[in-house]
Amino acid sequence: MKPSLLVLIHLNDPSRASIDAAFDAVHAPDSAQRAAAIAARGAAFRAVLTNGTTGLNASEIDQMPQLELLSALGAGYENLAVDHARSRGIVVVNGAGTNDHCVADHAFALLLAVVRDVPQLDQATRVGVWRDTLPMRPNVSGKRLGIVGLGNIGAKVARRGGGFDMEVGYHNRTPREGSPLRYFDSVTALAQWSDFLVVATPGGAGTRHLIDAKVLDALGPQGFVVNVSRGSVLDTAALAQALNAGTIAGAALDVYEGEPHPPEALLALRNVVLTPHVGGRSPEAITASVENFLSNAKRHFAGEPVLTPI
Numbered sequence: 057m058k059p060s061l062l063v064l065i066h067l068n069d070p071s072r073a074s075i076d077a078a079f080d081a082v083h084a085p086d087s088a089q090r091a092a093a094i095a096a097r098g099a100a101f102r103a104v105l106t107n108g109t110t111g112l113n114a115s116e117i118d119q120m121p122q123l124e125l126l127s128a129l130g131a132g133y134e135n136l137a138v139d140h141a142r143s144r145g146i147v148v149v150n151g152a153g154t155n156d157h158c159v160a161d162h163a164f165a166l167l168l169a170v171v172r173d174v175p176q177l178d179q180a181t182r183v184g185v186w187r188d189t190l191p192m193r194p195n196v197s198g199k200r201l202g203i204v205g206l207g208n209i210g211a212k213v214a215r216r217g218g219g220f221d222m223e224v225g226y227h228n229r230t231p232r233e234g235s236p237l238r239y240f241d242s243v244t245a246l247a248q249w250s251d252f253l254v255v256a257t258p259g260g261a262g263t264r265h266l267i268d269a270k271v272l273d274a275l276g277p278q279g280f281v282v283n284v285s286r287g288s289v290l291d292t293a294a295l296a297q298a299l300n301a302g303t304i305a306g307a308a309l310d311v312y313e314g315e316p317h318p319p320e321a322l323l324a325l326r327n328v329v330l331t332p333h334v335g336g337r338s339p340e341a342i343t344a345s346v347e348n349f350l351s352n353a354k355r356h357f358a359g360e361p362v363l364t365p366i
Contacts (some may be wrong), residue, residue, distance in 0.1 A: 064106040071346045111135025134259035154340035160212035162335035166308035202250030205257030259286025269294040286313040295341040296321035310335040
């Protein structure tokens with residue numbers, strides 16, 4: 057008999073088929089379906105598949121007495137009640153490593169787009185504006201790249217920076233052992249040194265508004281910030297003020313506070329590039345994430361250690 061699984065996120069058809077083949081799955085990707093599914097079948101669910109944004113709270117966990125495996129599809133897990141799950145003996149896993157290349161690619165796409173003004177140049181070309189009337193934009197190559205969070209994604213961003221002949225520095229809570237990159241013991245010091253600041257740190261209470269007015273001040277009027285971590289890490293109000301005042305030159309965000317609603321304070325600004333939290337989404341990344349979940353589940357229900365525990 058297949059284990060009963062509650063799926064709280066949207067899946068494409070191939071992913072859904074793979075999961076349905078392995079589980080007695082209930083798909084509840086919106087709040088109304090979610091509440092109804094937990095109320096009706098909470099006692100039966102042995103596993104939950106969600107992501108860091110959608111999460112799973114302690115109250116919901118307590119409505120599932122048979123729950124033994126909780127999985128975030130991607131790397132993030134900021135809205136999962138991890139400690140509460142562990143106190144119940146529930147195994148908690150994520151998709152660490154499955155979409156790192158995709159997010160790092162997207163971070164560089166955003167950086168190139170905002171520094172080289174790609175969206176505005178595209179619009180200008182479509183209405184017949186020629187280059188001589190447009191401002192020249194700075195190089196990306198050869199500049200200083202600061203990375204906030206040198207985890208799997210941050211390290212891949214650093215490697216891409218090397219391909220652009222960039223000098224790379226980073227900030228973590230502690231230096232990364234064995235890393236040849238320059239370490240800064242504060243985000244503010246890193247920002248002051250950097251031309252471009254890429255934010256790739258985990259979300260959660262510990263990093264809320266880590267990128268604030270002080271950091272943006274330090275980045276300076278020629279500086280650009282890119283956020284591919286979580287919206288909560290960057291103070292939206294401080295960013296809007298900095299962009300309007302010319303405190304920094306531009307920003308590119310794949311994530312923002314109040315998702316899925318776009319950040320109203322930034323929508324009218326010319327020096328911002330926005331994408332709808334798609335940095336980790338590609339056919340390759342989604343396939344790898346689903347396969348990782350299925351492997352974790354297979355090992356767990358066979359009594360073996362999981363591959364990517366939190």
